[in-house]
Amino acid sequence: MSEAAYTAMWEKLNLDISAHDGLLEVLGKFYGDIYLSQQNRLTGMEYLDFVLSEVHGLRIKELQDAKVAGKKVIGTFCVFVPEELTLAANAVHVGLCSGADAGTEEAEKLVPRNTCALIKSFIGFKLARICPYTESCDVVVGETTCDGKKKAYEAFSKHVPMHIMEVPQTKTADATALFKSEVLRYKKMLEELTGTEITVENLKKSIAIVNAKRKALQRLARLRAADPAPISGRDALLINQVSFYDDPERFTQSINTLCDQIEERIAKNEGIAPAGTKRLLVSGCPMAVPNWKLPYVMESSNAVIVGEESCIGSRNVRDLVDESPDTLDGLMDAITERYMKIDCACFTPNNERMDNVERMAKELNADGVIHYALSFCQPYAHEAIKLDTVLSEKGIPMLSIETDYSMEDVEQLKTRVEAFVEMLD
């Protein structure tokens, strides 16, 4: 599509064209510096480069075409919203988490200053009218995973049509029953919105689609155990980020093609960094596009990232939905069970996350863990302290970082990460 046609589309979505142009320019420059400057990238990454270059273009055009064809678009902020149900209802499922400061001043009129950058960002993107995804949504689904989001949605719902799902805080049978009732309520909302009944047939099909996507991402995750590292952490993060936006079947195919290339590369003992480069696992808060700051800092510090223990990473990918049930209730139970396995810091005590980080560090041959918490994210800040204790008992070094989306602390972060990498043996 021509630039003029895109601008017309953005105008129709009521974007602030000048502010949006500014965002795309920064995004392009940032992507060039952090991504396109990499050496030895896999040719399969060209698909991701293309998707990202068209993130506000072709993909948005696809959403508009889908809407013209009668489909609904559902926006989400969290891995607890079952994509399987969205797809079964013949709707499009897109992640709206935002990874850049924008409209912060306006956002701080709706939420306290002591709110994490991710929340301020999605509110700011809406208020500044620069996110074509948010503007394309028929419904945005919020969830009660942290105080910040739970309460921010109250203000946000004055600006976008919202549906709130309650995510419980423990994993007892009664808490699981509450979550199942919320999954059923989400199903009902979708059916009413789309006019499409969710059946055993369409749900089994959509479960298979999402499982296939997760299996491709699991395959990618496993391949990163190789030394030399076959793919950069930045690229792997980008793939996980794009998994929240892209058409799931096309995406799965592209990632499997990329994994074929990675296997060839591993067979030839090649990688994006020399064998023996220090290997880091990054663990904690999600990094939404274009929040590539810390991965860039880490991979500019004589290290390579081998895994993301994060919602935009393993937390969204680890568990599959059981495809075997043949009744709707059986499938709803399978979905409930799968989502209740998520080791989000919203749960207490969430000891399974500690085990998962340790296992990932071992399986991926990581030399150390960098814990990443967004400033004012209380759940992950608490777990950083807990994880540090657990990992130090296991002899796994950990560095705890708290930061936001600003670029002011890049040099300071680099100094700390370099010092950490240097002391790894």
Added chain:
Amino acid sequence: MSEAAYTAMWEKLNLDISAHDGLLEVLGKFYGDIYLSQQNRLTGMEYLDFVLSEVHGLRIKELQDAKVAGKKVIGTFCVFVPEELTLAANAVHVGLCSGADAGTEEAEKLVPRNTCALIKSFIGFKLARICPYTESCDVVVGETTCDGKKKAYEAFSKHVPMHIMEVPQTKTADATALFKSEVLRYKKMLEELTGTEITVENLKKSIAIVNAKRKALQRLARLRAADPAPISGRDALLINQVSFYDDPERFTQSINTLCDQIEERIAKNEGIAPAGTKRLLVSGCPMAVPNWKLPYVMESSNAVIVGEESCIGSRNVRDLVDESPDTLDGLMDAITERYMKIDCACFTPNNERMDNVERMAKELNADGVIHYALSFCQPYAHEAIKLDTVLSEKGIPMLSIETDYSMEDVEQLKTRVEAFVEMLD
């Protein structure tokens, strides 16, 4: 009891005697400055002065005597833990929220710095071994009302035996069912701990005891609608604070006696401040002993406080448990229903709190509302913004204050409160 006998008791509780002496000294001085300096106090406040002077003495002795007699002591941090069940199980129910900085440095090793003062305080009190209540507890009950507490309990539970109750985040039928299951789980824990079965008989009796306490506090709250104000906000806050510690039946009797005096005073058109003194409602986070900073500032600024829309205030007092059911399940439903009415900021959207603040402001003839949020308390910080919008639409002036337990901002607060009071018409 002699000072030596008290010291022996505190030693037996493994308190740090020297640090504890320091705390009592500060508390005594603080109480003298803020409470005993007041003019025209009701003689009925002598009971409260006595209780507070013996807060770590006689009341602790009573707890120890109860323990010797086979009773268990249950500590709580939150109005969601049903005192009715604790009493029915023949146990003692005490609030542990703490209102002073102590052991902060040690606490900040267990929880992030960006944690509210109340949480750091109860952890610090434990780590510094200066709280005889915490040390007297057989079980401490935590709850999932905010991210800060929910995650802090994970660390705290390494230091004290804990039971965690899940409080849901919405008020749907399914969320209420989850809370009922948690109420039943609390009942079971109590029965196992105490060896006392909770029956219709003992539960009805304890419901009546707690209802009577709440009715006395409701009576006190209603009497404060009078102008001139018959009692200071500081004194009323103290009464609500002591309601979490004291023997409930003795306390109820004393407060009813005090209310008799207040009625006499109102009949004579007398008060603690001249008629026409500006009247303020304080709304927001709980103020635990000895967190009297803001009330002191407010009442030193040509104003009188006429109500506390807070957990240590109306939120703990407004609703009674239905005493009519004659089955255990009926009573458990009545308890569940009563506690699910609480308008805590942990719920979303919690619009009933907005209505309750507005109604209180009107019923108590308040000229304005001061919203109080502890720094880093996300739920109340969000609701401060929401409440400001709601009240300004109703023409009720509001000042939003965020502070902690330090005394550094007293002068700054005084300037802001004075300016706010001055502009009230």
